[in-house]
Each structure stands twice: as structure tokens, then as C-alpha cells.
Amino acid sequence: MNMKTTTFLNSSKLGDVIYSLPGISSHCKRNNTKARIYLRTNVKCINNPTGVQNIEEIMLTNEGYESLRPLLLHQDFVEDVREFGGEPIDFNLDMIRQMKISAPYGNIIRWYSYGFP
Numbered sequence: 001m002n003m004k005t006t007t008f009l010n011s012s013k014l015g016d017v018i019y020s021l022p023g024i025s026s027h028c029k030r031n032n033t034k035a036r037i038y039l040r041t042n043v044k045c046i047n048n049p050t051g052v053q054n055i056e057e058i059m060l061t062n063e064g065y066e067s068l069r070p071l072l073l074h075q076d077f078v079e080d081v082r083e084f085g086g087e088p089i090d091f092n093l094d095m096i097r098q099m100k101i102s103a104p105y106g107n108i109i110r111w112y113s114y115g116f117p
Helices: 014-031 062-073 093-098 108-115
Strands: 004-010 033-039 078-083
Touching: 004 014, 004 093, 014 033, 014 062, 033 062, 062 078
Parallel strands: 004 033, 033 078
Antiparallel strands: none
């Protein structure tokens, strides 16, 4: 029997993608689904309200994507990891940067559960 898939988009930095995994895992376990994670590469840094980020910095490079993909695929709740090409998605994790829960508002690991309970 094929398990339903939930799709997630993340254009964040490598470490931020890793920090989103507990929230993705929790969603998949609660809903008996597997995750298909889309990563968008070569996006200029999305400023947070503090203005701390360097606007010229790239969030996730192609090299970062290639190095992160095997780690993500090794997670039991992840069905697939792909580079984003405009596919329909269920959860746009990039929205977290537009909510008043990102830096300096607490622990990054919790941001995704605040934004997508």
C-alpha cells in the first residue's frame, strides 16, 4: 500500500533546513504520510526583521543541496528530496521568515511548529 505524500518547500540555509526536520517529522507521523522535500537553491538571503542577514548572501547553494540531499533521504519520514521547479506544494516553509516568530523570537527549532502547528 502506497503511503500518502506531503510536500514541503524550503529555501533556507543548510542548517535551517536541518532545523525544520523535527516539524516535518512530527507532521508526517501525526498524518501517516511521507515527506517530499523541495529545496530551492541560489535564493538571495531573505532578510529577517532585525536586518542581521547579509542581503548578498545565498541561502542554499547547489553544492549545499547536493551535500544535504543524502542526509535528508536517510530520514525514515522522507520519501524524496528534489530541487524545486514550481511544483504544487502543501507547506511553504519559507513563510516562516514572514511571521513574527523568526529571529530574534526564540529557538529556531520551534519556529516551524509555531508557524505550522
